[in-house]
Amino acid sequence: MTGDEIQQIFFQECDEGLSAAEAGLLLCQAGAQDEETINTIFRAVHSIKGGAGAFGFAALQSFTHHFETVLDRVRSDELALTPAVLATLLAAFDTLADHVTAIRGQDAAPDDAAILARLQSLARARDASPADTAAPIPPAPATMPDAGFDLDALLAGLNAAALPGRPPWRVIVRPEAAALAGGSEPLLLLRELKAIGGRIVDVDTGAVPDLDRFDADGAYLAWTFEVPGAAEKAAIAEIFDFIADDCAVSITAADEDMDGVCPSDADTADAVSGAAALPAPALDEVAAAAVETVPPAPPTGLVAERRGAERRAQDAQTIRVDLDKLDRLVNLVGELVITQSMLSQRLLMRGLGSIDELGDLDHLTRELQDSAMSIRAQPVRWVFSRVPRIVRELEASTGKRVRLEVEGEATELDKTVIERIGEPLTHLIRNAVDHGIEDPARRIAAGKPAEGRLRLSAEHRGGRILIIVSDDGAGIDRTRVLAKAVEKGIVAPDARLSDEEIDHLIFAPGFSTAQQVSNISGRGVGMDVVKQNVLALGGRISIQSVPGRGSTFTLALPLTLAILDGMIVSVADQTYIIPLTHIVESLRPAAGAVKSMGNGQHVLNVRGTYLPVLAVAEQLAIGASSPDPSSAVLIVVETEVHGQAVLMVDAINDQRQVVIKSLETHYRQIDGVAGATILGDGRVALILDVESLVAHRAAGADRIAA
Amino acid sequence: MTSILAVDDSPSMRMLLRSALVSQGFVVSEAEDGVAALAWLENNAPTLLITDINMPRLDGFGLIEAVRAQPRFRDMPILVLSTESSAEKKAIARRAGATGWIVKPFDTEKLAAAVRRVTH
Numbered sequence: 012m013t014g015d016e017i018q019q020i021f022f023q024e025c026d027e028g029l030s031a032a033e034a035g036l037l038l039c040q041a042g043a044q045d046e047e048t049i050n051t052i053f054r055a056v057h058s059i060k061g062g063a064g065a066f067g068f069a070a071l072q073s074f075t076h077h078f079e080t081v082l083d084r085v086r087s088d089e090l091a092l093t094p095a096v097l098a099t100l101l102a103a104f105d106t107l108a109d110h111v112t113a114i115r116g117q118d119a120a121p122d123d124a125a126i127l128a129r130l131q132s133l134a135r136a137r138d139a140s141p142a143d144t145a146a147p148i149p150p151a152p153a154t155m156p157d158a159g160f161d162l163d164a165l166l167a168g169l170n171a172a173a174l175p176g177r178p179p180w181r182v183i184v185r186p187e188a189a190a191l192a193g194g195s196e197p198l199l200l201l202r203e204l205k206a207i208g209g210r211i212v213d214v215d216t217g218a219v220p221d222l223d224r225f226d227a228d229g230a231y232l233a234w235t236f237e238v239p240g241a242a243e244k245a246a247i248a249e250i251f252d253f254i255a256d257d258c259a260v261s262i263t264a265a266d267e268d269m270d271g272v273c274p275s276d277a278d279t280a281d282a283v284s285g286a287a288a289l290p291a292p293a294l295d296e297v298a299a300a301a302v303e304t305v306p307p308a309p310p311t312g313l314v315a316e317r318r319g320a321e322r323r324a325q326d327a328q329t330i331r332v333d334l335d336k337l338d339r340l341v342n343l344v345g346e347l348v349i350t351q352s353m354l355s356q357r358l359l360m361r362g363l364g365s366i367d368e369l370g371d372l373d374h375l376t377r378e379l380q381d382s383a384m385s386i387r388a389q390p391v392r393w394v395f396s397r398v399p400r401i402v403r404e405l406e407a408s409t410g411k412r413v414r415l416e417v418e419g420e421a422t423e424l425d426k427t428v429i430e431r432i433g434e435p436l437t438h439l440i441r442n443a444v445d446h447g448i449e450d451p452a453r454r455i456a457a458g459k460p461a462e463g464r465l466r467l468s469a470e471h472r473g474g475r476i477l478i479i480v481s482d483d484g485a486g487i488d489r490t491r492v493l494a495k496a497v498e499k500g501i502v503a504p505d506a507r508l509s510d511e512e513i514d515h516l517i518f519a520p521g522f523s524t525a526q527q528v529s530n531i532s533g534r535g536v537g538m539d540v541v542k543q544n545v546l547a548l549g550g551r552i553s554i555q556s557v558p559g560r561g562s563t564f565t566l567a568l569p570l571t572l573a574i575l576d577g578m579i580v581s582v583a584d585q586t587y588i589i590p591l592t593h594i595v596e597s598l599r600p601a602a603g604a605v606k607s608m609g610n611g612q613h614v615l616n617v618r619g620t621y622l623p624v625l626a627v628a629e630q631l632a633i634g635a636s637s638p639d640p641s642s643a644v645l646i647v648v649e650t651e652v653h654g655q656a657v658l659m660v661d662a663i664n665d666q667r668q669v670v671i672k673s674l675e676t677h678y679r680q681i682d683g684v685a686g687a688t689i690l691g692d693g694r695v696a697l698i699l700d701v702e703s704l705v706a707h708r709a710a711g712a713d714r715i716a717a
Numbered sequence: 718m719t720s721i722l723a724v725d726d727s728p729s730m731r732m733l734l735r736s737a738l739v740s741q742g743f744v745v746s747e748a749e750d751g752v753a754a755l756a757w758l759e760n761n762a763p764t765l766l767i768t769d770i771n772m773p774r775l776d777g778f779g780l781i782e783a784v785r786a787q788p789r790f791r792d793m794p795i796l797v798l799s800t801e802s803s804a805e806k807k808a809i810a811r812r813a814g815a816t817g818w819i820v821k822p823f824d825t826e827k828l829a830a831a832v833r834r835v836t837h
Contacts, residue, residue: 014736017729017732017733017736018729020728020729020732021727021729024727024728024729050773051773053771054726054771054772054773057771057800058726058727058730058771060800061727061730061769061800061821061822062727062729062730064800064821064822065729065730065733065821065822065823203802203803203804206803206804207804246804
């Protein structure tokens with residue numbers, strides 16, 4: 012484990028800390044905070060601060076220090092968590108997230124001056140006693156760019172000295188000559204004395220030897236401090252309680268004696284020796300220098316019982332692997348799947364298909380494939396974690412009020428999908444707040460709560476991952492959408508469209524319903540781009556919208572981009588794959604079940620519903636004429652956008668997993684074809700893009716590939 | 718052989734600590750918080766305990782108290798490793814039974830020197 016790798020782990024911790032802190036802050040915002048919530052937020056920020064110090068991220072360390080100071084005051088009930096305070100904490104959180112991005116080298120360090128000023132004023136607000144303001148001391152104040160804040164704290168402490176009452180204390184500190192060599196850092200003690208209001212009145216340089224006998228690691232000075240009488244003697248003693256006996260200390264009332272006399276150990280009036288009262292040899296503070304590179308060491312550790320399995324699962328031991336290596340593994344497993352299926356097909360042809368080992372091999376290959384895929388999977392949390400901030404910013408810029416509900420963050424998706432789903436999702440969220448949720452006045456007028464509800468969820472369903480964005484806003488204004496579509500020439504003026512079809516018009520290229528392009532959704536990116544992005548991932552997008560009640564956008568995404576379960580069919584001597592996720596049922600029609608519409612179109616009566624029949628050969632223009640529907644095999648497919656339809660093929664050959672090979676990288680994109688695969692017998696088969704086949708049929712196109 | 722139990726809720730901090738201590742010839746075990754540390758201590762007796770303060774479930778103060786309450790650990794040195802350095806916190810740690818206090822971030826050499834001093 013190199014220092015660099017540990018740093019990577021620290022980055023991960025930062026992300027985890029950020030999500031924990033954010034979750035806590037959002038709980039507070041929802042009015043559900045308790046002691047443990049505040050503690051969790053505090054610990055998260057505190058941990059980031061610790062790591063920032065260890066890895067030398069001064070700006071982050073400084074910022075977290077001020078953030079933590081305020082959180083500590085909230086935690087110890089010195090500061091009430093008013094909405095104003097919470098707003099500052101949330102803003103500080105956003106800046107903290109920016110700082111974390113910055114240390115990863117992904118962005119410049121944020122300008123945190125304004126938010127720091129707000130934090131500092133909270134840190135000082137109201138009943139801050141000198142003791143409170145003096146603590147805690149940042150670990151390396153000298154390197155902190157804005158030590159001014161702590162200076163204020165010191166000044167506050169010094170002011171206490173002006174109080175009438177007890178005379179000041181005189182404290183003399185004389186480290187032993189070998190104190191530094193023993194790992195002590197007397198400077199920290201001196202800083203602590205200053206923190207309780209002490210100031211240096213004399214430094215005894217008498218013990219400094221001649222240069223030729225001078226030891227650079229030796230300690231030769233003695234300091235005389237004057238500490239305000241308001242400080243308890245015990246508090247002063249406490250500072251030295253915790254050090255070893257290599258430092259002579261005396262604490263006396265200033266008016267008691269000794270003008271400028273530095274006592275030796277022998278006549279120390281009230282020497283405090285840390286060791287005496289302790290069960291084991293005492294130790295003083297060890298200095299705070301940044302850690303240099305660390306030698307490799309195997310990371311083994313004590314794994315104890317874990318609380319909240321999902322959250323803590325992230326803390327489980329991890330290993331970082333180069334993505335290229337993973338992709339290579341996934342590819343190889345893909346090849347293995349193909350080879351395995353070729354092998355089993357050959358054995359089958361020789362009548363050896365029933366041997367046990369073949370079944371075992373099939374089983375093992377599938378398990379290996381699942382494992383390889385799961386390595387690439389990541390929780391959608393990585394994408395969802397950006398959303399609360401987006402919503403907060405939208406609230407600020409639109410004046411709308413939105414309550415965000417997030418569910419299913421632990422749902423896992425392929426890394427590539429995770430990476431590419433961020434932008435479409437962000438756009439959907441912006442769209443929901445910008446166009447969906449009404450402003451508070453309009454909501455109240457409509458009898459809804461002033462605060463809009465935005466729900467973001469992810470779930471595993473039927474071999475796909477559904478990501479659902481729903482709002483309780485105004486719903487899609489179909490009259491306006493249709494008028495706009497007619498105006499833009501997207502549909503004919505006399506077209507009769509179903510509600511669903513009108514809703515889907517917002518995905519049409521060049522469509523934008525906003526009366527005026529707002530600075531939020533209207534960034535030259537329309538919903539059509541969202542749809543394209545989702546389709547490019549092999550996903551589907553659908554809308555359910557109820558006027559006055561809100562809209563729901565559903566993204567159905569593949570679990571992986573590399574493998575699909577497919578039905579192998581033959582059409583006009585060619586072999587094609589139909590993705591199983593689309594297939595509802597397959598059947599041989601009874602005589603008369605397929606009815607001709609007269610214009611070459613056919614429909615099939617499926618339990619009372621007439622579905623359009625698409626001859627695949629005709630759609631792909633590979634057969635001279637379509638076979639007689641009554642002798643063909645019909646496959647009922649379900650699409651996200653256009654509902655059900657029936658594909659007509661010649662025969663069903665098999666059903667199995669196939670490895671998707673991109674057609675675009677080897678040839679070019681073809682409408683109606685989603686990709687290709689290599690079959691067990693070595694032949695290439697095309698994978699049908701059911702969605703686009705049915706879409707073209709619905710749009711009235713006779714053929715899509717010429 | 719000096720064996721050390723390092724208790725910190727931050728995995729990266731534990732690794733830094735482990736790397737530093739292992740490089741100095743110490744044997745290191747880890748625990749992620751006070752509860753995990755106590756569980757481990759049920760079956761093990763290290764030479765020395767180094768603990769963070771701010772941890773979930775059971776913090777450093779609570780851990781030190783619970784450890785000191787066990788007669789077999791009465792003489793085991795306990796070092797606190799924390800970003801905090803206030804006299805107030807140190808006083809609490811000391812009352813709980815801590816031997817010494819080291820401020821994070823730490824320097825490997827000095828940490829090792831501190832460990833050697835309390836363990837001889």
